[in-house]
Amino acid sequence: MSKHETPRGLTRRQLLARASAMGAFVVGAGFIAAPNAAWAIETTHLDSETFATLVQMARDIYPHDYVADEYYVVAVRGYDTPEQAAAITAGIAALDAAARGRGFPSYVGTGWERDRVDILRSMEDSAFFQQIRGGLVTGLYNQKEVWPLFGYEGESFSQGGYLHRGFDDITWL
Amino acid sequence: MAAPFDLNDDGVVVIIGTGAGGGVLANELAQRGVSVVALEAGGRYLPEDYLNDEWDSFGQLAWTDPRTTSGDWRVARDFSGLPAWIVKAVGGTTTHWAGASIRFQPHEWKAATTYGRVQGANLLDWPIDEVEMAPWYDLAEEKLGVTRTGGRAGLPGNNNYKVFEAGARAVGYEEVHTGRMAINSADFDGRPACQQTGFCFQGCKWGAKWSAAYTDIPRGEATGNLEVRENAHVARILHDDRGLVTGVEYFDRDGALQFQRARIVCVAGNSFESPRLLLNSASSMFPDGLANSSGQVGRNYMRHVTGSVYGVFDQPVRMWRGTTMAGIIQDEARHDPSRGFVAGYELETLALGLPFMAAFLDPGGWGREFTSALDSYQNMAGMWIVGEDMPQETNRVTLNHDVTDRWGLPVANVHFDDHPNDVAMRNHAYARGQAIYEAVGATRTFPTPPYPSTHNLGTNRMSENPRDGVVNRWGQTHDVANLFVSDGSQFTTGAAENPTLTIVALAIRQADHIARQMSAGAL
Numbered sequence: 001m002s003k004h005e006t007p008r009g010l011t012r013r014q015l016l017a018r019a020s021a022m023g024a025f026v027v028g029a030g031f032i033a034a035p036n037a038a039w040a041i042e043t044t045h046l047d048s049e050t051f052a053t054l055v056q057m058a059r060d061i062y063p064h065d066y067v068a069d070e071y072y073v074v075a076v077r078g079y080d081t082p083e084q085a086a087a088i089t090a091g092i093a094a095l096d097a098a099a100r101g102r103g104f105p106s107y108v109g110t111g112w113e114r115d116r117v118d119i120l121r122s123m124e125d126s127a128f129f130q131q132i133r134g135g136l137v138t139g140l141y142n143q144k145e146v147w148p149l150f151g152y153e154g155e156s157f158s159q160g161g162y163l164h165r166g167f168d169d170i171t172w173l
Numbered sequence: 174m175a176a177p178f179d180l181n182d183d184g185v186v187v188i189i190g191t192g193a194g195g196g197v198l199a200n201e202l203a204q205r206g207v208s209v210v211a212l213e214a215g216g217r218y219l220p221e222d223y224l225n226d227e228w229d230s231f232g233q234l235a236w237t238d239p240r241t242t243s244g245d246w247r248v249a250r251d252f253s254g255l256p257a258w259i260v261k262a263v264g265g266t267t268t269h270w271a272g273a274s275i276r277f278q279p280h281e282w283k284a285a286t287t288y289g290r291v292q293g294a295n296l297l298d299w300p301i302d303e304v305e306m307a308p309w310y311d312l313a314e315e316k317l318g319v320t321r322t323g324g325r326a327g328l329p330g331n332n333n334y335k336v337f338e339a340g341a342r343a344v345g346y347e348e349v350h351t352g353r354m355a356i357n358s359a360d361f362d363g364r365p366a367c368q369q370t371g372f373c374f375q376g377c378k379w380g381a382k383w384s385a386a387y388t389d390i391p392r393g394e395a396t397g398n399l400e401v402r403e404n405a406h407v408a409r410i411l412h413d414d415r416g417l418v419t420g421v422e423y424f425d426r427d428g429a430l431q432f433q434r435a436r437i438v439c440v441a442g443n444s445f446e447s448p449r450l451l452l453n454s455a456s457s458m459f460p461d462g463l464a465n466s467s468g469q470v471g472r473n474y475m476r477h478v479t480g481s482v483y484g485v486f487d488q489p490v491r492m493w494r495g496t497t498m499a500g501i502i503q504d505e506a507r508h509d510p511s512r513g514f515v516a517g518y519e520l521e522t523l524a525l526g527l528p529f530m531a532a533f534l535d536p537g538g539w540g541r542e543f544t545s546a547l548d549s550y551q552n553m554a555g556m557w558i559v560g561e562d563m564p565q566e567t568n569r570v571t572l573n574h575d576v577t578d579r580w581g582l583p584v585a586n587v588h589f590d591d592h593p594n595d596v597a598m599r600n601h602a603y604a605r606g607q608a609i610y611e612a613v614g615a616t617r618t619f620p621t622p623p624y625p626s627t628h629n630l631g632t633n634r635m636s637e638n639p640r641d642g643v644v645n646r647w648g649q650t651h652d653v654a655n656l657f658v659s660d661g662s663q664f665t666t667g668a669a670e671n672p673t674l675t676i677v678a679l680a681i682r683q684a685d686h687i688a689r690q691m692s693a694g695a696l
Contacts, residue, residue, distance in 0.1 A: 062544050063541055117540060133537075141527055152493065157378045158225075163495075167494045168332060169332065170335050170489075173335055
């Protein structure tokens with residue numbers, strides 16, 4: 001994923017309007033950017049609303065408030081393929097339909113996380129939900145860039161292990 | 174004749190598998206001048222190849238060939254195609270093991286006598302005991318360089334151990350220490366001391382942990398008496414019309430079917446593949462599978478009563494730093510039916526990296542209950558339960574004829590239901606583990622379900638009476654004189670201890686027996 005400046009051609013008002021609807025900006029056909037311009041991605045096979053909803057779904061399944069959207073984007077971008085696009089689009093459409101059935105404009109148009117979690121809970125046993133959840137276990141938590149956010153230090157052999165780097169440095173006991 | 178050996182050399186001992194059982198047996202026979210061909214399904218990886226990365230290492234080392242599962246154990250639901258977390262490589266699961274090396278307690282050799290009748294359990298006494306095994310344990314501890322034996326010092330305790338020990342003391346436990354480990358606390362046997370790197374499960378890049386891959390295997394090869402054939406997947410053991418085995422059919426690295434003649438065959442493919450091989454070797458003379466006149470091949474599968482307890486604290490622990498299994502509590506290992514179950518369990522520290530914690534803390538879990546636990550990952554301490562489970566005839570490995578591997582062979586189905594004694598023991602251990610962490614200030618604790626099994630035992634069990642099991646006191650099959658079982662599948666009962674030390678001790682003893690019998694012309 002590359003980092004872009006905030007795309008031009010959209011007024012600040014337009015950006016803010018879309019920002020209120022979803023965590024990520026749908027900037028144009030197949031192009032999505034973060035509100036703070038920290039990341040942007042062009043999708044090829046999924047339309048941008050579908051992908052933005054997928055990113056929100058990923059966050060709702062494994063919400064970590066100190067993990068930025070870009071890591072969730074990386075975790076699900078692998079679904080933007082010709083083979084998977086139809087199933088993902090159908091799954092997200094079902095998510096939006098469930099949201100509308102509960103009186104919301106769309107899945108991302110819900111105000112509270114708990115409303116989205118209720119929707120997810122209602123489709124927890126579906127193959128689509130389980131595919132996305134199962135994929136996130138490695139797609140999110142096996143990103144080396146995410147590890148420092150959790151304090152996890154990863155490999156240590158190249159640094160000589162922890163024998164002289166705090167394997168027994170606990171002080172609060 | 175020196176290695177490599179000819180396919181038609183019918184004087185060799187063929188060993189199938191090169192882990193704690195087969196790898197040690199191969200070297201011990203080679204040291205005694207016996208010609209050995211060891212067939213290993215996996216490739217060869219050494220410390221420079223090991224990866225300090227959980228998933229990458231899993232991809233490198235784990236046995237991921239297809240298997241199926243059934244039964245009420247949660248592994249069958251959460252990891253239906255992966256009943257075991259074991260290794261497919263030269264050295265087998267000695268690459269992955271954590272190094273805990275403790276002897277059976279004397280009473281555990283006599284489980285049926287000690288525990289009495291337990292409904293639904295197929296308990297049996299081992300035909301051997303602690304007196305017979307003591308000298309072999311001595312040799313095994315010396316081979317592995319086990320700490321706190323032979324004058325060797327214990328390992329220093331890491332952060333995870335310090336939390337564990339303080340909690341244990343606080344609830345009144347007394348048998349608490351940094352374990353008897355096959356991890357060097359000082360340079361030993363040409364291998365360095367532990368550098369507290371973590372990643373013990375991924376293969377020790379220092380070689381501080383004993384593994385057959387870089388000790389017994391190369392030493393056996395250096396004698397000229399041992400040839401290890403890698404990427405050799407055994408399909409079938411053949412026999413003659415006298416009912417003696419004649420050799421082994423295997424697929425070589427190119428997928429070509431080969432036949433290696435043998436004087437003796439030793440099966441050491443772990444407790445799924447060993448019975449699977451015997452069952453896949455059925456013939457008109459042995460219609461229920463080789464060495465299966467008792468009907469016990471594949472039965473009495475045991476996996477230890479396991480589970481984990483993780484505790485979250487208000488300050489960092491960083492449990493991943495240092496030895497993965499960094500200490501043990503042995504107070505609950507005794508047999509004390511007043512606790513509501515027979516037999517006992519050990520508690521041992523355990524740490525997972527973030528990627529495996531996400532996969533194993535609560536498989537299938539999601540939402541904030543799950544993620545708030547991972548948010549506190551660096552404040553977590555962890556321990557593992559290892560207790561004696563009850564052998565049950567219906568817990569068994571069978572052939573699944575609906576699913577075949579890449580060579581077209583039926584795969585193993587692993588069926589497991591918890592025995593009520595197992596459930597009672599696990600619940601007791603969960604409660605004690607949670608109490609240990611709460612005693613030192615845990616704000617939240619997690620009774621985590623069992624992982625795919627690394628301790629797989631009992632599917633070709635040892636028995637005095639041929640009616641009750643598959644092999645005799647030497648691991649020799651009751652039915653076929655020149656066919657042996659050399660891995661954990663020969664365990665009559667599982668005991669509460671990590672099995673590797675006992676597998677190694679039995680392999681050294683078996684090598685001594687086979688070499689003597691060959692010299693005497695009896696085999």
